[in-house]
Amino acid sequence: RKEVEQDPGPFNVPEGATVAFNCTYSNSASQSFFWYRQDCRKEPKLLMSVYSSGNEDGRFTAQLNRASQYISLLIRDSKLSDSATYLCVVGNTGGFKTIFGAGTRLFVKA
């Protein structure tokens, strides 16, 4: 089992749609969780951190389920500019090591 697994997609959605991504992780001792966004031929950038209590930032909502070891990202009212690859990132204790998932590609179409 991979340390961090994501559905690679692609997800093709129309503008205005709501789309959700899930990500599972294998290390139950993981302490830090993030979603990063990577545009084509660009570097990854932090989208949002994921807290135990959940986290909302405008149209984006992230949730953490420790019991089932998954995190989710919900995007409401999708915009064309949301088209990108979304990377699930898990930070493990003991060594500054963060594990990146392979990413989920999202295409938002007019």
Next chain:
Amino acid sequence: DTAVSQTPKYLVTQMGNDKSIKCEQNLGHDTMYWYKQDSKKFLKIMFSYNNKELIINETVPNRFSPKSPDKAHLNLHINSLELGDSAVYFCASSQDREIRGLSDEQFFGPGTRLTVL
């Protein structure tokens, strides 16, 4: 101001050559990283340095040697380049909070696209 910079942005070279990629961060961060992103877009950590000390060294061929002359710089030297080394290499940095078992946001450089012919 560029927070994390890498040079060169593109690198095309022949098999067997030796090349270096430089990385600098002006964020005052304590930890720096090298990642490799292959053609399948999978981003994999190679090395991590904290305060100039190597703390992560993943299963990477010893042809790859990182060097950190100071906290703000982490360079990557690659000997005897092979076709399979073709990828995008990203440098990143983060503040140091690992003492509390937490990871911090990582700031990435723009990447170096290495092509080995």
